[in-house]
Amino acid sequence: MCRRSSKRNLEINEIIKLYEDGESTTEIATIANVSSRYIRMLLKQHHVEMRPRGSWKRKYTLNEDYFKTWSNNMAYILGFIIADGTIARDVQFVSIAQKEKYILEAIREELGSNQPIVKNKDTGVYMLTINSKVMKNDLIEIHGVKPNKSSTIEFPHVPKEYMSHFIRGYFDGDGYINYKQYTVTFVSGSKSFLEALINVLKEKEFTPQFQQQGANYRVHIRGRKSVKLFSDWIYKDKNEGLYLIRKYHTFKEEKLELHQLADRKHVNTQEAIMRRKLNFLTIYALTHSMEYTCACIEIKPASINRWMNNAKLFKRNFEFIKNDIKKSE
Structure with missing residues (x-):
């Protein structure tokens, strides 16, 4: 019987399923937070038929060229990956983590994939991992999303017609709304990324505020009317795109029409x-x-x-x- 690894964050049945779906032991090891040797030992002890080392077969579908062409949903997913995704350094996969499973299912469908979504047994967070050298390279070379991106990510070139969808994706990943205080907040470890975001928000006539807290940076939009304008902008085409229902419903707590709202004058400058x-x-x-x-x-x-x-x-x-x-x- 294989001894349980205290740091392993996938159940044995999830590991076996990933391997039987065509994942390599190296990629499974990265997802499970253990060594590939441990994965091979575990599979053998559970009598899983092993493929020859180095062989690989794909048992799931995927539109590998998805990030080559702009669309509303592509812009959203790009923003979501920049906020909540991981680009592996040594293996060919892109992963997205999120507590709400349904948004990962929607992203998976949009990518044309039937890749399984797994749940981290320690954190309760769901993870969608896409194996594709082409997709990984496109995210790196076309959009500048590099491994270990948290403090170095630059704001990508996003066509103006897709900007609201990109911002909604990033906000769903690394933003939050405090309706009682009429405040929208974006968070990042990259000062450069948020400085570029500030310029985008200023072009939309918002008055963003920048704040540093330790190693992280924040950008705030404050004011009842400003929060309503921001909501109207990012959810303009929501029926045709992806979004987190929880955050959308928080914005919908506002019952007044835009012409009835006003920001408090000069309070937050x-x-x-x-x-x-x-x-x-x-x-x-x-x-x-x-x-x-x-x-x-x-x-x-x-x-x-x-x-x-x-x-x-x-x-x-x-x-x-x-x-x-x-x-x-």
């Missing part, structure tokens, strides 16, 4: 935030009361922690005032 920080420090230095100061400028105490984490000058001034208050008490 960089200049306004700087003024609020200065007002906070001034009032706090005079009153010595955190609660009173927050009430005066209409912010929550959590905002102070966020400012402390993201603004070194504010943190230094706040701590100076706080220490001065302690000395005077």
Whole structure:
């Protein structure tokens, strides 16, 4: 009996099925987070008929040239892969991970594939892995999606007529909507990618805000009207394309028409935030009361922690005032 590997993230029956569907032991090992030697040992101990080493056969269909031609859905899937996909460095496959299985099933159908979707037993996340040297090379050479892309990915050339679909795909993979705060947020480890995204959003007359949090970067669109405009833009042709139902329904919480909406004036501009920080420090230095100061400028105490984490000058001034208050008490 084969000993269970503590780091293996696929069940034995899933491994056997992948091999019987034509996957190589090297590719299965990469997906399962173990060595190919371990995979071969496991298959033999479960009496699976082994193919000669180096042989490979495809038992599933695939439109390998899919990423050579632009379409609404191609733009969406490209954005989705940039956000939630993996381009393998040493083997010829592209994988996409997602908690909602139905979106992977829709992507699989669009790619013309019947490749099995597997579930990671530890995380509960589903994974669609497409084996294709042609598709991998097209993503790398045509669209610039390289292995280990998280911090180095550049914004690809996307024709304007497909931009909203690309943005929707990326947003479904690495974005979120906070409806109560009327905020749309994009996340990336690549500063360059988000700087290019900001330019795209500005062309659509949004006012995006850039933020760095540790090794990650964020771009925000704020305001009730702006969030509605963003929703209308990315879901314009939703009936003909792919999208995550969960995020779409969050946007649909807005019950008013566009002409009834307005963004709060100047609340979230960089200049306004700087003024609020200065007002906070001034009032706090005079009153010595955190609660009173927050009430005066209409912010929550959590905002102070966020400012402390993201603004070194504010943190230094706040701590100076706080220490001065302690000395005077």
